[in-house]
Amino acid sequence: xxxxxxxxxxxxLLLASLVRNRNKTQLALKxxxxxxxxxxxxxxxxxxxxxxxxxLLNPRDYLAAAGRKFGSLGVDDSFSSGIDNADSRFCRFSYxxxxxx
Numbered sequence: 001x002x003x004x005x006x007x008x009x010x011x012x013l014l015l016a017s018l019v020r021n022r023n024k025t026q027l028a029l030k031x032x033x034x035x036x037x038x039x040x041x042x043x044x045x046x047x048x049x050x051x052x053x054x055x056l057l058n059p060r061d062y063l064a065a066a067g068r069k070f071g072s073l074g075v076d077d078s079f080s081s082g083i084d085n086a087d088s089r090f091c092r093f094s095y096x097x098x099x100x101x
Contacts, residue, residue, distance in 0.1 A: 017025045 014025070017028075
């Protein structure tokens with residue numbers, strides 16, 4: 001249900017942006033799509049790697065490395081390494097380039 005609300009609000013805001021200034025909205029959507037296309041190979045590689053790990057590793061071994069036995073430190077480490085790997089180009093460099101202008 002939460003997802004439906006988020007997508008509805010996003011769609012309404014996109015529609016409002018289109019009504020207000022169609023050219024700027026189209027330009028922003030094109031930039032977002034190009035940025036998504038650039039990150040897609042990295043994202044697919046990460047998804048493939050995680051999928052293979054889930055398929056090949058025993059759940060007991062995975063939980064020992066990044067779950068219950070390792071405690072909150074393991075969860076925090078997994079979370080932070082995921083952020084560093086997945087979002088680095090997409091978020092940091094996009095926002096850095098925008099702020100540098």
